[in-house]
Every structure is written in C-alpha cells, then in structure tokens.
Amino acid sequence: EAGVAQSPRYKIIEKRQSVAFWCNPISGHATLYWYQQILGQGPKLLIQFQNNGVVDDSQLPKDRFSAERLKGVDSTLKIQPAKLEDSAVYLCASSPGGGWYEQYFGPGTRLTVT
Amino acid sequence: SQQGEEDPQALSIQEGENATMNCSYKTSINNLQWYRQNSGRGLVHLILIRSNEREKHSGRLRVTLDTSKKSSSLLITASRAADTASYFCATDEVISDYKLSFGAGTTVTVRA
Numbered sequence: 001e002a003g004v005a006q007s008p009r010y011k012i013i014e015k016r017q018s019v020a021f022w023c024n025p026i027s028g029h030a031t032l033y034w035y036q037q038i039l040g041q042g043p044k045l046l047i048q049f050q051n052n053g054v055v056d057d058s059q060l061p062k063d064r065f066s067a068e069r070l071k072g073v074d075s076t077l078k079i080q081p082a083k084l085e086d087s088a089v090y091l092c093a094s095s096p097g098g099g100w101y102e103q104y105f106g107p108g109t110r111l112t113v114t
Numbered sequence: 115s116q117q118g119e120e121d122p123q124a125l126s127i128q129e130g131e132n133a134t135m136n137c138s139y140k141t142s143i144n145n146l147q148w149y150r151q152n153s154g155r156g157l158v159h160l161i162l163i164r165s166n167e168r169e170k171h172s173g174r175l176r177v178t179l180d181t182s183k184k185s186s187s188l189l190i191t192a193s194r195a196a197d198t199a200s201y202f203c204a205t206d207e208v209i210s211d212y213k214l215s216f217g218a219g220t221t222v223t224v225r226a
Contacts (some may be wrong), residue, residue: 035216042118042202042216043157056213091157100206102147102159103214 002026004106006092012112018080021109025073025094031055032069033103034077035091043091049075082113118146118203118217126223133190135220137203138183144206146179146186147214152199160188160201193224 005024013019025032030051035043046065047057051072060067064083069075079086089110093103118139127133137146148160163170163179163186170177176189190197200221204214 040218042204042218044216045213048213093157100145102162104159105157107156 004092004094004104006090006106006109008109009107010110010112012114013082015084015113016081018078019082019111020076020078021090021092021111023075023077023092023106025075025092026104029094029096029104030072031095031097031101032075033091033093033095034067034075035093037089037091037108039088046077079111082111084113087111087113118205118215120201120203120217120220122220123218124221124223126225127193128225129193129195131193133193133197133222133224135188135201135222137186137188137205137217139186139203139205140184142208143181144208146177146206147204148175148177148186148188149202149204149216150199151202151219157202190222193222195224195226198222198224 007022011019032049034046036046037043046060047067048055049069052069065079067077089108091108092106095101095103118137121136143165145162145164147162149157150160151157161172161177163177174191179186200219202216202219204216206214
C-alpha cells in the first residue's frame, strides 16, 4: 500500500514570497490533515478535511494560509506572503475517518523562510 | 494550545534497558495515541488506547491510561538503538470533534 506522498521535501524562500505544498493521501482515506511542526515542538493541526469539506480550520492563519482539497483526494496548502515564523515542517496525514483512527503521515516538507 | 504534556523531555538509556515516559492531559478524551518520530521514517503511529481501556500491549510496547488522573504512560521494554526517536502522545478530546492534539514529545536516546 502506497503511503502519503508530499512534495516538495524541502523549500527555501524569502519572506513575503509565496509557497505551495502538495499532498496525496492514502487511497480511500476520507480524512486529510495538514500540520505545522516547529523545531522542538509537537505537530499543530492547521486544517482537517473530511472528503472535500473543511471540518476544522480554527488554527489556520487565514490571512496568509489557504488550503483546498479538490475532489476529495489531493490537497494543497499555500502560504502567501510567508513570514520568518512560518519556518517549520509541514506534515500531511490521512486516516479512514476522524479521531477514532490512527493517522498516517507523509514525510513532510521542510520550509525555511529567510 | 497543546493538550498533552510529556515527561521527561529527554531520556538517555543503555541498550537493553526499559524506557518509560508519561503524558498528562487536561480535558476528557475519547482516546489517546502514541506516535514515534525519527529522521528516517517520519511520524509513525504506535498504539491507540480508548478511554474505556486501562492497558494495551503491542510487541515491546505497553501503554497504560488512567482517566481519573488524566495521564498515560508508554513503556518500551528491552530497548534497541532503533528505538532512538521522539515519542509524542496525542489526545482526541471529547469536545474537539475528533481532532488530535499533540504534546511536545519525549526525546529518547538509546546508547549502544
């Protein structure tokens, strides 16, 4: 079974630039998550999709972050404009359902904002 | 805000020894999960324990849950170098509509 795919793996941008991350979940998984993990901390949920609808985006900084999940499969997360404090690893995860299920994580995208 | 807090923040043990780490949380939960993260394999699910369960085993892992104390522990027996990683507890709060909140993690180093 193929795991969660993410790209790119690494990205370096200057502040005020924009960046986009892509995620392809495990086939058949209805729920998709985007997390931000700052060095030395645990992952923080940014947004949760159930199929192509948003379940929770309460911790997404909506003035600069946006996310979409087209046709309930792939998802993209965009930051525009980026700030220095956005430097982190962005993790995508998927699960068959909500919190009752384990989540399967992708390898992450390490973003450095200079 | 983070729901779970792991203790200790860091742990160094000799290969073959047991490692124990604890997780405390603040509000009622549906379930609690433990994950491991290392540079080679990313974040991987280890075990899920439901709020009505008190203990669960998986291979060399033993997890306990005490809902009255709002705490959980993860025991790794007969540790190996490959167990070197950060371990996170993640809680699914009753009020949170089934989203997971991760703690800051315990970093475990297993010395050969």
